[in-house]
Amino acid sequence: MQIDIGIAFFLLGMIAAIARAEIQFPKALYQSLTIFLMIAIGLKGGVALAEHASPTLFWQSVAVVLMGVALPIIAFPILAYIGKLPKIDAASIAAHYGSVSVGTYAVAIAYLDAMGIRYESYIALFVVLLEMPAILVGMALARLVGAQRSDNSATNKASLLHELFFNQGMVLMGGALIIGYLSVEQVDNVKPLFIDLFAGVLALFLLEMGITAGKQLGSLKKAGSFAIAFGTTMPVLAGIVALTLGYYLGLSTGGLILLTTLGASASYIAVPAAMRVLLPNANHSLSITMSLGITFPFNVIVGIPLYTYLITSYFS
Amino acid sequence: MFDRTMSFEFTVALCYLIAGISLKSTPVGFSLLVVSGVIFGASVLWRSKTLVSRVKNGAASASLRYRQESK
Secondary structure: OOOOHHHHHHHHHHHHHHOOOOOOOOHHHHHHHHHHHHHHHHHHHHHHHHHHOOHHHHHHHHHHHHHHHHHHHHHHHHHHHHOOOOHHHHHHHHHHHHOOOHHHHHHHHHHHHHHOOOOOHHHHHHHHHHHHHHHHHHHHHHHHOOOOOOOOOHHHHHHHHHHHHOOHHHHHHHHHHHHHHHOHHHHHHHHHHHOOOHHHHHHHHHHHHHHHHHHHHHHHHHHOHHHHHHHHHHHHHHHHHHHHHHHHHOOOHHHHHHHHHHHHOOOOOHHHHHHHHHOOOOOHHHHHHHHHHHHHHHHHHHHHHHHHHHHHHHOO | OOOHHHHHHHHHHHHHHHHHHHOOOOHHHHHHHHHHHHHHHHHHHHHHHHHHHHHHHHHHHHHHHHHHHHO
C-alpha cells in the first residue's frame, strides 16, 4: 500500500504528539518553513500568471472573491443556529472557514505533483485574493447581529486596514507572486531553492503541523462534538461550492481539485491574527482548535484524497 | 436531549457512513468510515457526559435543598 509522503509525515507528527515524544521544533524554524512555502507558491504562481494573464483571469478572480464572501455567509447560520454558538464566536469561526490555508494548498499541490495531475499554477493568485473577503464578512456578520458594537475609531480602522493588506500571506505570497510575474526569466536562478526543495520542506512543515494538531486533540474535549461535526462538514460543503464554481470557470481537473481544496480549507494564520484585533471578545481558542485541530487534519488525511478521487472519477 | 445540534451531528455521521460504505473498496472509503465513527462516538460521549453532569448537579442541588429543609 502506498501512502502519500506528506500525509505520512503529518501522521508521524500526530503520533509523536499523542505519544508525548520529545520532539520540539524551534518556533523560528516553523516560521521559516511557512515563509518558504508562501514564497515558493507565490513565485510559481507569478510565473504562471505571466503566461496566462488575460481578461478571463480577471473575471475568474472576481468570481473567486465572491466565493470568499459567500462561504462565511453559509457557515454562520450553521454555527449560530444549529450549533447554538454565541453570535460573535459564530462570526469569527465563519471568517476562518471563508478564508484559506496556505499549508493545505501546499499539500494539495504536492499531492497533485505526486499523482502526475496537471493544474493551473496561477491559482496561487486566488489564494492571495481569498485571504481578505472572509475577514471583512466575519466582522460585518458580527456587527449585523449585534455581537460587536460598531466602532468607528481611527485606531480600529487602521488596525483593520493593516490586517487586511499587510498580513503575512498577503505580503509574502502577494509579493512573491508579483516578483515571479515581473522576473519570469530570472526565476530559474532561485529554482534550486524554492522549487526543487519544495516537497522536502513541505514534509518538515507537515511534521510540525502534525505535532501541533496532535497537541490540539486535548482541546477537542472542550470544543464538543458539534465542533468535530462542523469541522469535517464545512470543508465538504465549501468544497462543493468551490467545485461548482471551478466547473463553470472551465478549470482543468487539477485546477478543480485545487479550487475545491481552497474552498474546503480554513485559515489558521491570517484570520486568527485579524480576528484577535477585530473581534477581541470572540473565543479564539475554539476557532483555532476547529481550523487547526479538526479541519486541517481532515483535509490533509481525508479531504484532499477524497476530492481528488471524486473529481478525477467524475469530472475528467 | 435529542436536539437540533445532535440531529446535525448524527446526519453528518450518517452521510459519512453512507459515503464510506459506497467507497469501501478504496482507502478514502475507509477514512470516511473512520470520520463517521469519530463524529458518532464524540456525539454520544459528549451528550452522555453532559447528561451525567446534569444528573450529578441535579442530585447535589436536591440533596442541598433536602438538608436545608430538614434544618
